[in-house]
Amino acid sequence: MELFAAMGQHDYEQVLFCQDKASGLKAIIAIHDTTLGPALGGTRMWTYATEEAAVTDALRLAKGMTYKNAVAGLNLGGGKTVIIGDPKKDKNEAMFRAFGRYIQGLNGRYITAEDVGTTEEDMDIIHQETDYVTGISATYGSSGNPSPATAFGVYQGMKAAAKAAFGSDSLSGRTVAVQGVGNVSFTLCKYLHEEGARLIVTDIHKEAVARAVEAYGAAAVNPDEIMKTDCDIYAPCALGGTINDETLPHLRAKVVAGAANNQLAEPRHGTALHEMGIVYAPDYVINAGGVINIADELNGYNKERAFKQIAKIYDSITRVLEISSLNGIPAYAAADQLAEERIALLRRSRSTFLQNGQHALSRR
Known part of the structure; x- marks a missing residue:
């Protein structure tokens, strides 16, 4: 697929491909829009027919999270992860810890949670490597399973x-x-x-x-x-x-x-x-x-x-x-x-603020 063309069509900010040979991790993190705040969206594990199908799903789901968070009134953007694999037989601790390290490397631009094929226990493992994960066990002061x-x-x-x-x-x-x-x-x-x-x-x-x-x-x-x-x-x-x-x-x-x-x-x-x-x-x-x-x-x-x-x-x-x-x-x-109007309003507000700040500096 023409990845940059697909990203540009719906204005995606970032797509990250993550692999860890030892654990079998093959993950795609898609960040659609962070206008309202850090991208929040779950991690899905599924047996995709092709890698292109996995990328397409990640992109669609990430955009959906942008709109979902916007209409819900949350100060969060949209992102999503898909992990290629069978959730019933391919999971292991090293896979989710490696994935957690990739999330940590994004330094808060993306926060994950559970989704189809992943569990609260999986989120706990990710939490060993990063704080940018939600839906972890209540023992950590979290909300647990969001279902x-x-x-x-x-x-x-x-x-x-x-x-x-x-x-x-x-x-x-x-x-x-x-x-x-x-x-x-x-x-x-x-x-x-x-x-x-x-x-x-x-x-x-x-x-x-x-x-x-x-x-x-x-x-x-x-x-x-x-x-x-x-x-x-x-x-x-x-x-x-x-x-x-x-x-x-x-x-x-x-x-x-x-x-x-x-x-x-x-x-x-x-x-x-x-x-x-x-x-x-x-x-x-x-x-x-x-x-x-x-x-x-x-x-x-x-x-x-x-x-x-x-x-x-x-x-x-x-x-x-x-x-x-x-x-x-x-x-x-x-x-x-509704979603697009909220995002556009904040973008205009930020743009006006920055322009006013630049004008103020130029007058000094």
Whole structure:
């Protein structure tokens, strides 16, 4: 791929390739934008088909973090890491310690956390080499696993989206089809079950499905059937791109609201949702609970304060959908507009400040 062309197209600041032969580390750190503050974004470990696919994922995820942090009101920029490898068999202590040293070398420009394929224990190992890591064990005074926080935020955002679609934010009696039953969505299912929602679940891992069926009375379907089910809300909670040319014709939900990143295969699929009259809760707005939670660590973690802030995702989704409705634009575009306006405002403010400072010096 033409890496500098790809970086220039969406104004990425830095891409760092990290390798450690002894441990097998192959990592890509992408820093998209640090206008609002240091880049914060998790570390994903995945078996990518090609190195180009890994780079593409890192770039997409990093930009998503910039927008997520901006709309969430955090004073943080966006970045992301992907580690190429099988998280079930390729992990070792030396790998994450070597990775921690690379992060330390960035001197605070990038702060990491856990993501798909990495755990709180992995973050603890990284912490042996650097302080620029969040989501570490509570024994270190940290918030620990951010999954419950992400789930709570998705639940709040889903209620806001339901109100826009159905006139009420109550999920009692609503049928929610959950695609992927990992740590985040299992907790999300708990919130939905307690409110009286009917659950339909799927996952490539049968044990994950069985756990949701047993705990919450969920109905199980095969992965290729979840998009075709009759439901009120479709909750994509696995990997991204499930809203695409192939799946859109089969989508029967009135709301799309889930925890996955990059739910739209391409922006035009968000436009298609808008034209179909389907309420879409933009992914990086609704799933910001985890990053809001770990960002609170930077001020000395307080769970009550963090979850109070996470609850405001309800208001963020409401605002995005109001802008979408008033301006007649897709919800993803409304969310992008909010993020870009905040970043542009700070850039202009800094530029004016620097220019005024230069004028003052020239007058001396």
